[in-house]
Amino acid sequence: MVWLRRTTHYLFIVVVAVNSTLLTINAGDYIFYTDWAWTSFVVFSISQSTMLVVGAIYYMLFTGVPGTATYYATIMTIYTWVAKGAWFALGYPYDFIVTPVWIPSAMLLDLTYWATRRNKHAAIIIGGTLVGLSLPIFNMINLLLVRDPLEMAFKYPRPTLPPYMTPIEPQVGKFYNSPVALGSGAGAVLSVPIAALGAKLNTWTYRWMA
Numbered sequence: 001m002v003w004l005r006r007t008t009h010y011l012f013i014v015v016v017a018v019n020s021t022l023l024t025i026n027a028g029d030y031i032f033y034t035d036w037a038w039t040s041f042v043v044f045s046i047s048q049s050t051m052l053v054v055g056a057i058y059y060m061l062f063t064g065v066p067g068t069a070t071y072y073a074t075i076m077t078i079y080t081w082v083a084k085g086a087w088f089a090l091g092y093p094y095d096f097i098v099t100p101v102w103i104p105s106a107m108l109l110d111l112t113y114w115a116t117r118r119n120k121h122a123a124i125i126i127g128g129t130l131v132g133l134s135l136p137i138f139n140m141i142n143l144l145l146v147r148d149p150l151e152m153a154f155k156y157p158r159p160t161l162p163p164y165m166t167p168i169e170p171q172v173g174k175f176y177n178s179p180v181a182l183g184s185g186a187g188a189v190l191s192v193p194i195a196a197l198g199a200k201l202n203t204w205t206y207r208w209m210a
Contacts, residue, residue, distance in 0.1 A: 013059050013072070018079065041143075045136035045183030046190060048100045052076070053131045053191045054198040056106050057123060061202045066114035073106035101138035105131045120199060128195035132187030140180050 055076075056069035080099045088094045109127040116122035 013055065013062075041136075041139075041179045042183045042186070044100075045139055045179075046132075046187050048102070048139070049105070049132045049135045049183075049187035049191045050194040052102050052105060052135065053109070053128050053195045054201075056109055056131075056198075057127065057195045058198040058202050060110065060113060060123070061120060061199055064118060066110045066118070069106040069109040069113070070103060073102035076102050098139075098142060100135070101142050102135070104138050105135045108134055124195045124199055125192055128192040129188045131195075132189065132191035133184045136180050136183035136187060 052073060056072045059072045060066070060068040062068075077099060080097075084094060084097050084099065087097060108130040109123065112127035112130060113119070113123040116126070
């Protein structure tokens with residue numbers, strides 16, 4: 001049954017990594033901007049923090065090796081860059097979709113696991129918090145390095161949207177004064193239970209395959 005257990009683990013890892021890529025493509029076009037402007041950034045940051053932490057901690061506890069979370073984040077990054085190539089082939093600029101900066105946050109998770117001598121609960125609480133806090137910060141730095149997102153939104157409207165949903169001029173700051181702070185705060189709170197879920201999925205898999 002060892003081969004079945006390992007196959008189930010690896011299948012789950014691939015599914016989560018692929019889903020994270022699809023989530024990025026669906027939520028991250030217009031370079032984080034839609035009609036909702038910064039609200040989109042907050043929602044995107046939370047979704048990416050939770051998606052990263054559930055797969056990364058699952059994979060890390062599966063191997064028991066610090067550094068595995070960073071490896072997992074690298075897989076997600078590669079998948080997304082490949083998916084960006086499909087949009088590029090359709091005539092869109094290569095930075096039409098921004099690839100989130102997952103790797104530094106995953107490194108913090110690995111560092112927590114290593115520094116606490118492979119303590120699973122510390123990885124869940126401290127590592128999950130660090131991932132939720134750091135990912136919006138890294139993503140905002142990432143945003144500052146790309147071309148004007150509003151210009152891209154108007155120049156390249158998403159082809160899957162009907163004409164009446166073409167982006168309008170957003171009211172930046174109307175909803176949230178600090179999207180990074182809100183994204184980090186909410187991400188830090190939500191990433192901990194999601195990390196616990198990832199750890200629990202690891203245990204459940206062993207029980208199912210026993």
